[in-house]
Amino acid sequence: MSTSVSRMDEDQIEVDTGKVSVVPGTMIEPQCATFCLQDEDHTLGNALRWALMKNSEVDFASYSIPHPSEARTNVRIQTSDNTTAADAMYKGLDDLADLCDHVIQAFQAELAKGEFEYEEEENAF
Amino acid sequence: MVPEKKNFSHNDLDTLRSRVIVERDRVTSTASTDFPHNYPGQDLAWDFEKFKESFKLKINKLSKTEMEFDMIGIDAAVANAFRRILIAEVPTMAVSNVFIMNNTSIVVDEVLAHRLGLVPILADPTKFDFKGKEETPTDLNTIVFKLQATCRRNPNAAEGETDPLKKYIHANVYSGDMKWSPQGDQAERFKECPIKPVFDDIVVTKLRPGQEVDIEIHCEKGLGQDHAKWSPVATASYRLMPEILINGEITGEAAVRFQKCFPAGVVDVVKENGVKKAVVVNPRKDTVSREVLRHAEFENKVKLTRVRDHFIFKIESVGAIEPQDLFVQAVKVLMDKTGTVKRSLQSTLQAE
Structure with missing residues (x-):
C-alpha cells in the first residue's frame, strides 16, 4: 500500500502535520506502533479502536488518553506479519469513513421516504 | 445480523x-x-x-x-x-463578545454577558468561518446585534397598577430586543432567513424607570467542546x-400482576380459551425498571x-439547526476526522 499523498490532494487540502505523530520508541518494527493523535478524544479514539479490532490482521488495538488535561489520544496497534501498523491504521480509518458514508445515505434515503410521524406544531413551547 | x-x-x-x-x-x-x-x-x-x-x-x-x-x-x-x-463538535453561532456601553439594570455586567451568551442564535453556521484568536472580526466570521432599551413609566397605566409590565414600558428586556445589525453583504446573504435569536421571549434582564442597557453583541462560530453555549443540542x-x-406461559391472575410490573402498553393480557394470558406486545415502551424481577412468583x-x-x-435540538440536518452534519464530522488523521499520518511517515 502506498503512503504517498497525490499532488492534487496536497493542493486541495491543507495537511495538518502536527495532528498525528509516532510516539518515540514505539515503532521497533513496522508491525507495531503507538500513534499520538493531537486534539482527539474518546469520540475518534474508541470508534477507531473498534474499526482496528475488526481487522483480522490486527493482533492488538487499543487507545488511551494519558492525561485528562492534555488533549491527545494514543492509539496502540500490533499486527501480524501480513501488514504494518500504519497500513492497519489506514484501513481502519477508511473502513470508518465507508461506514459513515453509508449511514448518511441510509439516513437520507429514510428521510426522503417520509414514512414517519411529523409534528408540525411544537408543543414544547 | x-x-x-x-x-x-x-x-x-x-x-x-x-x-x-x-x-x-x-x-x-x-x-x-x-x-x-x-x-x-x-x-x-x-x-x-x-x-x-x-x-x-x-x-x-x-x-x-x-x-x-x-x-x-x-x-x-x-x-x-x-x-x-x-x-460537542457540530459548530453553531453563539454570542462570544459583549461590549457594554451602559448597563444600569439590576443585573451586573458579567452576569448579563453570561446570560446573553446562552441565548441560541438562529443562523446557518456553514455560511461563516471560524474566527482565529488573532483575527479581526469581519462579515464572514462575526454577527453583530445591538441591544438598546430604556425603561420609563407608562403614561396610560391605570392608577394603582402594580404589575411592572403594565406600569412601565420596557420593564423586561427580552432576547427579542436584540436587533441584528448586518455587516458587509450580510443583509443580502441572509435575506432568505434573517439572523435572530431562536426565541424572542427569553428574559435577559429587568429594568425600572430611568434604567437602561446599551450593548453591542458579537457572535462567533464555535464548538460545544469549548463552551456549552455552542452546543447545537439540548441533548x-x-x-x-x-x-x-x-x-x-403466564396465565390467570398472575398474568394481570405480570402486566402491572411494566409501563402501560408493554404487556397485554389476552383471553385464550377463556384463560387469561400475558403477552409482550411492545417492549420498546419498557423503561427496564426490573420491577418484575422483584417478584418471587416470576422467578425463572x-x-x-x-x-x-x-x-x-x-436528538433534541436547541432550535438553531433542525435535528435531521444535525445528524448528517455529525456523521460528516466523524468522516472528516478520519480523512484528516489519514492525511496527517501519511505526511508524518513520509517525513521520517
Whole structure:
C-alpha cells in the first residue's frame, strides 16, 4: 500500500502535520506502533479502536488518553506479519469513513421516504 | 445480523453475543465481542457489503426540534461517537463578545454577558468561518446585534397598577430586543432567513424607570467542546431496545400482576380459551425498571435483555439547526476526522 499523498490532494487540502505523530520508541518494527493523535478524544479514539479490532490482521488495538488535561489520544496497534501498523491504521480509518458514508445515505434515503410521524406544531413551547 | 426472536432458555453464544442481560441487581454480557478470532469458525472481520445488508435505519418521529430514530446493526463505539459529536463538535453561532456601553439594570455586567451568551442564535453556521484568536472580526466570521432599551413609566397605566409590565414600558428586556445589525453583504446573504435569536421571549434582564442597557453583541462560530453555549443540542442520547422473554406461559391472575410490573402498553393480557394470558406486545415502551424481577412468583419465568446493536437514538435540538440536518452534519464530522488523521499520518511517515 502506498503512503504517498497525490499532488492534487496536497493542493486541495491543507495537511495538518502536527495532528498525528509516532510516539518515540514505539515503532521497533513496522508491525507495531503507538500513534499520538493531537486534539482527539474518546469520540475518534474508541470508534477507531473498534474499526482496528475488526481487522483480522490486527493482533492488538487499543487507545488511551494519558492525561485528562492534555488533549491527545494514543492509539496502540500490533499486527501480524501480513501488514504494518500504519497500513492497519489506514484501513481502519477508511473502513470508518465507508461506514459513515453509508449511514448518511441510509439516513437520507429514510428521510426522503417520509414514512414517519411529523409534528408540525411544537408543543414544547 | 442479530437473530430475530429468541426463546427463553438461551444462555447460548447467540444471546451472549447479541444481548445485554439485565438481572435483578446487575447487568452482564455488556461488552461487544464480535471481533475476528473471538469465536472459532466465525469470521466477524469488517465487511462493508455485509454491513450494508444488515444496517437498518428507521425514523420514528420528527419535528422542528426533536427527532427519534432506530439505528440497528452498528457498534456502540460508533453510535457513541455520533452522540458525542452532536453534543460537542457540530459548530453553531453563539454570542462570544459583549461590549457594554451602559448597563444600569439590576443585573451586573458579567452576569448579563453570561446570560446573553446562552441565548441560541438562529443562523446557518456553514455560511461563516471560524474566527482565529488573532483575527479581526469581519462579515464572514462575526454577527453583530445591538441591544438598546430604556425603561420609563407608562403614561396610560391605570392608577394603582402594580404589575411592572403594565406600569412601565420596557420593564423586561427580552432576547427579542436584540436587533441584528448586518455587516458587509450580510443583509443580502441572509435575506432568505434573517439572523435572530431562536426565541424572542427569553428574559435577559429587568429594568425600572430611568434604567437602561446599551450593548453591542458579537457572535462567533464555535464548538460545544469549548463552551456549552455552542452546543447545537439540548441533548442527544440513545438507549438500547429492551426485550422481555417469557418462559412458557403466564396465565390467570398472575398474568394481570405480570402486566402491572411494566409501563402501560408493554404487556397485554389476552383471553385464550377463556384463560387469561400475558403477552409482550411492545417492549420498546419498557423503561427496564426490573420491577418484575422483584417478584418471587416470576422467578425463572421471565428474562430481561437489551439488544446490543439496536439503538433508539434521540436528538433534541436547541432550535438553531433542525435535528435531521444535525445528524448528517455529525456523521460528516466523524468522516472528516478520519480523512484528516489519514492525511496527517501519511505526511508524518513520509517525513521520517
